Amino acid sequence: MIHAINLTKHYGDKVALDSLDLDIAPGEIFCLLGQNGAGKTTTINCFLGFVQPSSGQALIHGLDVAQYPIESKKHLAYLPEVVMLYPNLTGLENLDYFSRLAGCKHKKEELLLSLTTAGLEEKDSYRRVSEYSKGMRQKVGIAIALAKKAKALFLDEPTSGLDPKASNDFINILLQLRNDGVAMLMATHDIFRAKDVANRIGIMKDGRLVNVLDNNRNMLHAKEIEELYLQTI
Amino acid sequence: MLRERRLQIAALLLSGLFLLSLFGAYDYYASLKKQHEEATATARDQWENQEEKNPHSAAHYGTYVFKPIYPLSYFDRGVDAFTGNTLFLEGHRSNQAKHRGAEDRSSFARLGVLTPAFVLAMLFPLFIIVLGFGSVAAERENGNLRLLLAQGVHPTALFWGKSLGMWSVVLVLSAPFFIAGASGLLVAGAGGEHWLRYLLTVLLYLAYFGCFIHLTLLLSAATGTPNASLVASLGVWVLVCLIAPKAAVNVAKQLYPTPSAQDYKNSLKEDLEKGVDGHDATDEFTKKLEAETLKKYGVDSVQHLPFNWDGFIMQKGEEHETYVFQKHKQRLLDVYEKQQWVHRAAAIISPYMLTNAISQRLAGTDVVSYFDFLAAAERYRVKLVGELNEDLTKNFKYGDWDGKRGKAFFAQNTKFEYSLPALDSVMPGLASSALAMLTWLLVSGLAAVFFFNKIRPV
Numbered sequence: 001m002i003h004a005i006n007l008t009k010h011y012g013d014k015v016a017l018d019s020l021d022l023d024i025a026p027g028e029i030f031c032l033l034g035q036n037g038a039g040k041t042t043t044i045n046c047f048l049g050f051v052q053p054s055s056g057q058a059l060i061h062g063l064d065v066a067q068y069p070i071e072s073k074k075h076l077a078y079l080p081e082v083v084m085l086y087p088n089l090t091g092l093e094n095l096d097y098f099s100r101l102a103g104c105k106h107k108k109e110e111l112l113l114s115l116t117t118a119g120l121e122e123k124d125s126y127r128r129v130s131e132y133s134k135g136m137r138q139k140v141g142i143a144i145a146l147a148k149k150a151k152a153l154f155l156d157e158p159t160s161g162l163d164p165k166a167s168n169d170f171i172n173i174l175l176q177l178r179n180d181g182v183a184m185l186m187a188t189h190d191i192f193r194a195k196d197v198a199n200r201i202g203i204m205k206d207g208r209l210v211n212v213l214d215n216n217r218n219m220l221h222a223k224e225i226e227e228l229y230l231q232t233i
Numbered sequence: 234m235l236r237e238r239r240l241q242i243a244a245l246l247l248s249g250l251f252l253l254s255l256f257g258a259y260d261y262y263a264s265l266k267k268q269h270e271e272a273t274a275t276a277r278d279q280w281e282n283q284e285e286k287n288p289h290s291a292a293h294y295g296t297y298v299f300k301p302i303y304p305l306s307y308f309d310r311g312v313d314a315f316t317g318n319t320l321f322l323e324g325h326r327s328n329q330a331k332h333r334g335a336e337d338r339s340s341f342a343r344l345g346v347l348t349p350a351f352v353l354a355m356l357f358p359l360f361i362i363v364l365g366f367g368s369v370a371a372e373r374e375n376g377n378l379r380l381l382l383a384q385g386v387h388p389t390a391l392f393w394g395k396s397l398g399m400w401s402v403v404l405v406l407s408a409p410f411f412i413a414g415a416s417g418l419l420v421a422g423a424g425g426e427h428w429l430r431y432l433l434t435v436l437l438y439l440a441y442f443g444c445f446i447h448l449t450l451l452l453s454a455a456t457g458t459p460n461a462s463l464v465a466s467l468g469v470w471v472l473v474c475l476i477a478p479k480a481a482v483n484v485a486k487q488l489y490p491t492p493s494a495q496d497y498k499n500s501l502k503e504d505l506e507k508g509v510d511g512h513d514a515t516d517e518f519t520k521k522l523e524a525e526t527l528k529k530y531g532v533d534s535v536q537h538l539p540f541n542w543d544g545f546i547m548q549k550g551e552e553h554e555t556y557v558f559q560k561h562k563q564r565l566l567d568v569y570e571k572q573q574w575v576h577r578a579a580a581i582i583s584p585y586m587l588t589n590a591i592s593q594r595l596a597g598t599d600v601v602s603y604f605d606f607l608a609a610a611e612r613y614r615v616k617l618v619g620e621l622n623e624d625l626t627k628n629f630k631y632g633d634w635d636g637k638r639g640k641a642f643f644a645q646n647t648k649f650e651y652s653l654p655a656l657d658s659v660m661p662g663l664a665s666s667a668l669a670m671l672t673w674l675l676v677s678g679l680a681a682v683f684f685f686n687k688i689r690p691v
Contacts, residue, residue, distance in 0.1 A: 048383050050691045073385030084375040102384040144380070154383075 001026050001075075001183035002047065002152050006056035009042055009207075016042045018207040019056065026151065026181040029174065031194035033225075034204035035233055040187035042207070044154050047185070048078060060152050074103075077150035081157040083141035087130035091120060091140045094129055098144045106147055118143035119169045135166040142173060153177065155186040159193055171197055191229065195222050203232045243363050244406055250356065251410045254347045259417050262307030266421075269302045272319075281644045285637040287629075288621040289547050292324030298613065298649045300606045303597040304423035305430055308414055309350035311598025320607070322614040324551060324621070325511075327558040349414060350596075353438050354588050355474055357407070358445040362466040364402055365449035368395045369688065370462040378690040392450065392685040396678075399446045407442070411435050426656050430595045437595075437667075440674050441588045447677035454684040474585045481579035481586065485572035492568070497561065504557045511550025522549060536631050543632070544625030551618055559611075566604065573600065580666065584673045591666050597653045601662070605654055613649045620646055 002024040009017040017039045024030045032040045045051035046058045049069040058065045063072040085094045095111050106114075115125050120139040129137060138158065145153055155174075159167045167190075174184065174197050188194055194201055195215065203211040210232050213220060276297040283294055300318035321328050372378040381391070418431055449466050456462040492500075510516045523535065526545075535542035580586035593599035629636045 045691055048379070050379065050382070050689055070385055070387055073383060076383070078380065078383035080376050080379055082376055083380065084377045086377070098380065098384055101381060101386040141380070144384075148384070 001061060002030075002185050003059040003062075004043070004046070004056065005059070007043070007046055007053055007058055008055045009046065009051060010054045015207045017046065017053070020209055022185075022202075022209065024152075024183045024185055026183050027178050028199045029178055029184045029186065029197050031198035031201045032185065032187045032204055033189070033191065033194060033201060033229055034187075038204040038233075039207040040204055041156060043204075044078075044156055044185065044187060047076070047152075047154060049073070075150055076152040076154060077145035077148045079138075079141050079145055079153070079155045079158050081160055082134070083137045085129045085132075085137055085140060088128060090126050090128055091115060091132065091136070091143075092125040094140055095143050095147060099147045102148050104147065111143075111147065114143040114147040115140065117146055118173065119166075135162050138162060138166070138170070142170070146173075146177075151182060153182050153184045155184065155188075157188055158186065159188065159190055167193065191225050192222050195220055195225060201225060203229055205233050243360050244402075247352075247356065247360050247406065248409075250347075251349065251352050252413070254349050254352045255410065255413050255417065258307040258310070258348045259420075261310075262302065262304075262417075262421070266302045269299050269318075272297070273299050277648065280646070281640055283643060285639040287634055287636060288624045288638050288642070289324065289544070291638065291643065292547075292618045292621045295321055295323030296617075297321055298610050298651075300603070301652060303653050304418055304421040304427045305434070305596035306598050307417060307421075308348065308431075308434065309592045309596040309598055310348050311593035311596060312600050312603060313598045316600070316603045320610045322610065322617065324547075324618045325554050327555070327562065327611055327614065349410065350589075350592050353407070353410075354441065354585055354592070357438075357442065358470055358474065358585075360406070361399065361403060361442060361445040362449050362463070362470060365395070365399050365446065366453055366463040366466050367459045368399070368450060369453040369685075370456055370459040373688075373690055374458060376690075378688070382688070382690055388685040388688055389682050391688075392454075392682050395450055396446055396681075399450070400443075403442050403446065407438070411438075429656060434592055434595050437588060437591050437670065440670050441584055443674045444584045444670075444677050447674070447681045451677065451681040451684050454681065454688050473583045477579065477583035478586055478589075481576050481583075484579065485575035488575060489568050489571040491572075492565070497565065501557065501561050504561070505554060508553035508557065509546065509550045511547040518553075519546060519550075522546070538631070540626045541629045541631050541633070543634070544622050544627070544629060547625060548619065548622035551615075551622060555615055562611075569600070569604070577666070581669050584670065587666050587670045587673070591663055591670070594659060594663055602654070606651060609651045610649070613647070613651075616647055 002022070004020045004022040007017060007020040007022075008015070020039075020043060022030070022043075032043065034040050042051060046053050047060060047065060049065045049072070052066060060072040061075040063075070065072045085091075086097070089097065092108070092111055092115065095115060096106070099106055099111070112122060112125060116122060118139040120136060120143065124132075124136060129140070132140075141158075159170055162170065171193055174186075178184065178197075186194075186198075195218075198215050201213045201215055201220070202209050203213075211228060213225065213228070276299070280296045283291065286294065298320050300313075300320075302318075306313060369378065372381065382388075386394075414435075415431065418427060423431075448469055452465040452469065453459075453462045456465050507518075509518045509522055511519075513519060523542075523546075526538070526542075527533065527535070530538055532538060538545075576586070577590070580590055590599065594601065624638070624642070
């Protein structure tokens with residue numbers, strides 16, 4: 001579903017992403033660990049078409065992103081670290097607006113369902129986003145992804161700045177999506193959360209995917225991952 | 234967007250300004266219109282009821298004509314404030330217009346008068362910039378753009394959406410004023426053609442707004458940050474609305490300098506002396522004409538001519554003077570014409586200048602309309618003085634300077650009638666400017682779409 005073939009990005013002499021090969025199947029969560037500047041966000045940007053790869057291919061549902069920038073986005077959803085939204089609109093209006101941009105017109109009940117599934121209380125849906133906390137905005141972001149019913153989900157440090165309860169709720173939603181067969185690529189610094197949800201964990205350094213750990217039966221211990229992470233970087 | 238505080242304040246400010254300008258302008262128009270009607274009536278009254286006198290003395294007595302105040306001039310006053318609208322007509326000379334509005338004002342007037350046209354053309358673009366400078370740049374900065382584009386919206390659709398959003402605010406805000414302008418026209422009791430002019434004016438300003446909407450969106454998409462976008466947009470505004478018009482005037486004057494008033498008078502005087510002077514019997518040209526005329530009629534003195542020699546020689550002098558004035562004015566007009574040409578050419582780089590030019594022409598307050606009025610007034614002067622001299626020639630005896638004419642005669646003298654040149658005659662001259670305006674609208678739109686398609690949210 002999420003497929004990178006020899007994906008490379010140079011900025012002048014600097015290599016931001018070095019021959020990345022990656023294949024994430026439906027119903028699989030792949031977590032990317034690594035320091036800032038290791039290439040996690042560049043990887044995601046390549047899949048979103050925001051960065052033109054120097055060589056190699058990024059494929060979503062078999063579609064080359066560089067070649068089909070609009071079509072490939074029909075199959076993906078994206079959750080950034082900070083979901084800003086439009087502060088003068090309510091949560092519901094924001095969701096409606098972003099869904100329409102994706103070309104889907106949902107009924108109000110469907111939109112509200114997405115929001116409650118994402119963990120936002122119904123009364124909050126009618127309040128303006130300017131009054132929201134970061135966690136609440138993040139929930140609208142998840143609702144946007146849910147409403148799109150995408151088969152591939154990209155998450156860029158989605159749990160940073162969330163309180164433990166919100167973070168836990170969020171992880172549960174990811175697990176639910178995994179059961180629904182969504183392929184997910186998540187860049188994160190949170191080793192514990194990664195251990196909880198990931199099928200595989202990749203560690204990046206200087207644009208290269210150095211280590212890939214199998215966590216399919218949730219058999220890894222956080223301590224092991226942390227040690228390996230520290231050795232790698 | 235309407236919930237945004239910044240826009241609420243800007244909209245309020247602009248509304249106040251606009252209503253003020255509309256009120257002030259209409260008040261000005263109404264009072265000037267009244268003044269004009271009264272003055273026209275008074276001038277004619279003075280002419281008809283002047284003391285009984287010899288017809289040629291009446292030519293010296295002279296009369297006033299006034300440039301009509303058109304209904305749309307309250308909307309766009311154009312150059313009226315600077316050119317003056319009162320002309321004194323008399324025998325032997327062709328005068329300059331007097332009573333310039335700008336003369337009784339401080340130097341503040343040079344900034345431009347607070348007419349609706351000024352607010353729409355000069356200040357409204359600032360509102361558009363405030364409205365739109367962040368439309369892409371701010372969303373790039375806060376990350377919304379990433380989410381937006383990840384949703385799979387086509388960049389061109391994004392452009393249409395953004396411009397539609399801006400249009401809705403621009404229309405909501407400008408519509409009441411266009412309606413207010415129309416009610417001004419209603420109160421003025423303007424005829425059908427003025428409504429057509431007004432409709433074209435409204436369309437013109439909408440196209441002008443469109444240009445600024447496109448430019449603002451273009452710069453918002455092309456620059457990285459809201460700050461850069463704001464600075465770039467304001468830079469374009471300064472260039473288009475302030476620098477380009479001033480530069481055009483200066484370049485035009487450099488290329489085709491206007492002769493100084495002193496030079497103009499001197500060369501005029503020189504040429505005037507090279508012909509018949511009706512008031513100087515010793516003048517060599519007069520003597521030559523006298524000899525020729527006597528020979529033609531086979532008589533030995535002017536007393537025996539079948540017409541009044543005094544009237545004849547006055548008219549001959551008038552004709553010469555008119556010819557000389559025409560020649561020199563034409564020379565001046567040619568210079569102005571060339572300067573105008575430079576303005577028109579320069580206007581291509583500035584939608585502000587294009588808008589001004591078209592708007593003033595539609596309102597009948599531009600330089601060309603002014604010259605048209607001057608030409609009509611001069612034709613009238615020649616005709617009136619001709620009538621007076623003809624009367625002197627045919628109906629008075631030679632040397633009869635005591636013979637007088639009274640009200641019965643003066644009342645049947647030709648009247649000055651001038652109205653706005655028909656729209657049909659104005660339209661062809663506007664075609665190239667209108668075309669340039671549409672090109673601006675289209676090209677800026679295409680350029681904006683191009684830059685929207687190049688947007689990278691990182």
